[in-house]
Amino acid sequence: MATFKTRAQYVADDLRERILGGEFKGGSQLRQDALAKDYDVSRIPVREALLTLESEGLVEFHAHRGAFTTELSVAAIRELFDLRVLLETYVLRYAIPNLTTADLDHAASILRQYDAALDSGSQIDNWSDYNFAFHHALYAPSKLPETLAMIGQLNTKSGRYIRMQLVYTREIEKAEAEHRQLLELARQGDVDRTCQLLETHIKDAAEGIAAVLEKSLRNA
Amino acid sequence: MATFKTRAQYVADDLRERILGGEFKGGSQLRQDALAKDYDVSRIPVREALLTLESEGLVEFHAHRGAFTTELSVAAIRELFDLRVLLETYVLRYAIPNLTTADLDHAASILRQYDAALDSGSQIDNWSDYNFAFHHALYAPSKLPETLAMIGQLNTKSGRYIRMQLVYTREIEKAEAEHRQLLELARQGDVDRTCQLLETHIKDAAEGIAAVLEKSLRNA
DNA sequence: GCCATATGGATTGCATACAATATCCAGATT
DNA sequence: AATCTGGATATTGTATGCAATCCATATGGC
Numbered sequence: 001m002a003t004f005k006t007r008a009q010y011v012a013d014d015l016r017e018r019i020l021g022g023e024f025k026g027g028s029q030l031r032q033d034a035l036a037k038d039y040d041v042s043r044i045p046v047r048e049a050l051l052t053l054e055s056e057g058l059v060e061f062h063a064h065r066g067a068f069t070t071e072l073s074v075a076a077i078r079e080l081f082d083l084r085v086l087l088e089t090y091v092l093r094y095a096i097p098n099l100t101t102a103d104l105d106h107a108a109s110i111l112r113q114y115d116a117a118l119d120s121g122s123q124i125d126n127w128s129d130y131n132f133a134f135h136h137a138l139y140a141p142s143k144l145p146e147t148l149a150m151i152g153q154l155n156t157k158s159g160r161y162i163r164m165q166l167v168y169t170r171e172i173e174k175a176e177a178e179h180r181q182l183l184e185l186a187r188q189g190d191v192d193r194t195c196q197l198l199e200t201h202i203k204d205a206a207e208g209i210a211a212v213l214e215k216s217l218r219n220a
Numbered sequence: 221m222a223t224f225k226t227r228a229q230y231v232a233d234d235l236r237e238r239i240l241g242g243e244f245k246g247g248s249q250l251r252q253d254a255l256a257k258d259y260d261v262s263r264i265p266v267r268e269a270l271l272t273l274e275s276e277g278l279v280e281f282h283a284h285r286g287a288f289t290t291e292l293s294v295a296a297i298r299e300l301f302d303l304r305v306l307l308e309t310y311v312l313r314y315a316i317p318n319l320t321t322a323d324l325d326h327a328a329s330i331l332r333q334y335d336a337a338l339d340s341g342s343q344i345d346n347w348s349d350y351n352f353a354f355h356h357a358l359y360a361p362s363k364l365p366e367t368l369a370m371i372g373q374l375n376t377k378s379g380r381y382i383r384m385q386l387v388y389t390r391e392i393e394k395a396e397a398e399h400r401q402l403l404e405l406a407r408q409g410d411v412d413r414t415c416q417l418l419e420t421h422i423k424d425a426a427e428g429i430a431a432v433l434e435k436s437l438r439n440a
Numbered sequence: 441g442c443c444a445t446a447t448g449g450a451t452t453g454c455a456t457a458c459a460a461t462a463t464c465c466a467g468a469t470t
Numbered sequence: 471a472a473t474c475t476g477g478a479t480a481t482t483g484t485a486t487g488c489a490a491t492c493c494a495t496a497t498g499g500c
Contacts (some may be wrong), residue, residue: 006283006453032482042455047483048271055275063226064461066481079366081435086310087303146299150370226483236468252452262485267453284491 007041012049014039019058019069020128020159027071046092057157072161074213080158081206087151088139088202089195095142098192107137107183114176127172128163134179138186165209175205227261232269234259237290239278240348240379247291250279277377292381294433300378301426308355308422309415314362316411327357328401333421334396347392349382354399358406385429395425 005013015035024030030045030050039046050067053059059067072080110133117126132155139148147201155162166172185194225233235255244250250270253265259266270287273279279287292300330353337346352375359368375382386392398421405414 008453033480038310043482044454044456048268048453051268051271052275055272063229065463066482076366081362083307083367083370086306090306110386144299145305146296228483253450263452264484264486268483285493286452 008045008048012052024069027068030067091139091142098141110134228265228268232272247288250287311359311362318361328353
């Protein structure tokens with residue numbers, strides 16, 4: 001991989017972060033010309049970037065009308081998180097027996113970075129990346145690349161709402177405590193208990209997001 | 221939706237069929253200029269079509285080197301089919317309790333079209349479409365659109381190999397008989413038995429494809 | 441003889457320019 | 471007043487042309 005980034009890829013990567021960061025709310029329109037000026041490129045790489053983001057579910061194209069950021073219903077979010085439970089417990093069952101001490105150390109080091117970032121009052125986008133990195137570290141030994149790719153898809157697709165929740169709630173500490181438990185249970189090789197904790201861990205997050213969304217919908 | 225197709229969409233749709241039909245073997249390169257001539261368009265819509273197909277897993281881009289058709293390893297195919305088992309039994313459990321007689325009739329009519337197509341010695345691409353249509357008809361009442369979308373992704377991603385198998389084997393009749401059983405069990409509302417049959421139905425297909433692939437690999 | 445390097449040609453990535461479609465607003469009609 | 475119609479404007483979709491990168495072949499050094 002490690003190929004030098006093309007302009008379209010650069011735009012896609014940056015715009016993805018902006019969308020996930022919540023810069024564009026609702027189903028707001030993304031004007032190609034404006035984005036082209038933002039990045040000082042022509043509309044061609046912008047269009048290609050938007051197509052990439054469309055495939056990731058962050059953007060929707062309507063022919064001859066342009067691109068809009070996608071807005072997920074509460075039902076859709078619940079569905080996506082149910083899928084996460086299904087897929088992530090599935091890979092975790094395969095991963096745990098393969099976990100080496102190096103894998104466990106790696107996951108533990110990610111948790112330590114959490115702490116550092118949290119203590120320094122760091123930003124949410126960092127936390128979100130760390131969150132995914134930790135989960136991924138636990139799953140990677142499953143050696144199921146296609147499945148991991150789908151999990152990644154689910155994560156980016158719902159990423160905007162994950163970060164949204166973090167702004168409104170103080171769930172980070174709870175999530176981090178659960179991460180420590182997950183790591184410990186995985187270290188002990190207790191597959192069933194680890195998967196069960198993972199399930200509640202994900203479902204709690206989903207409920208938290210749903211609550212935030214329903215509240216903001218009532219206010220709107 | 222029903223929006224008039226843009227050129228890029230047209231190229232994507234047609235090229236998808238060509239790839240799924242096996243016109244390009246292995247990881248062969250797709251030259252933008254050649255495709256542009258094929259469709260009498262410029263390279264811009266061709267590039268956009270290739271990006272779309274990349275997101276569907278049919279094509280891989282390498283920066284400044286172009287697009288290649290993806291080649292799946294036997295392990296990857298097994299993994300994709302295991303995912304199909306996981307996701308499709310999952311939705312089927314939700315769908316069966318919601319099945320109306322109209323849904324059942326619809327699925328049955330698709331099976332009848334099979335017969336007609338088979339008797340007329342019709343082509344494989346038709347069969348593949350019918351196959352997906354039947355499965356989808358069973359799953360749709362689950363009312364889980366995100367999950368159905370992922371199942372669709374898995375289907376197109378592995379579609380080339382599904383069709384490949386059909387060329388080399390005579391599994392169609394067996395699959396069709398299983399479809400009838402599936403429909404009958406679903407009509408009876410026997411969730412567990414239907415899901416179990418679905419599981420073996422998919423796994424058998426996977427083994428058939430794996431056998432064909434491993435054989436062709438030995439010969440190569 | 442083999443490996444490294446350079447040079448020409450081919451191909452991709454991108455900018456510019458134009459065509460096709462949608463959106464907006466004034467004026468007409470009921 | 472509300473709705474409809476038509477044309478101006480804005481925005482998207484696509485063609486063309488140029489720049490950047492890669493690939494192949496040839497050339498030189500060891």
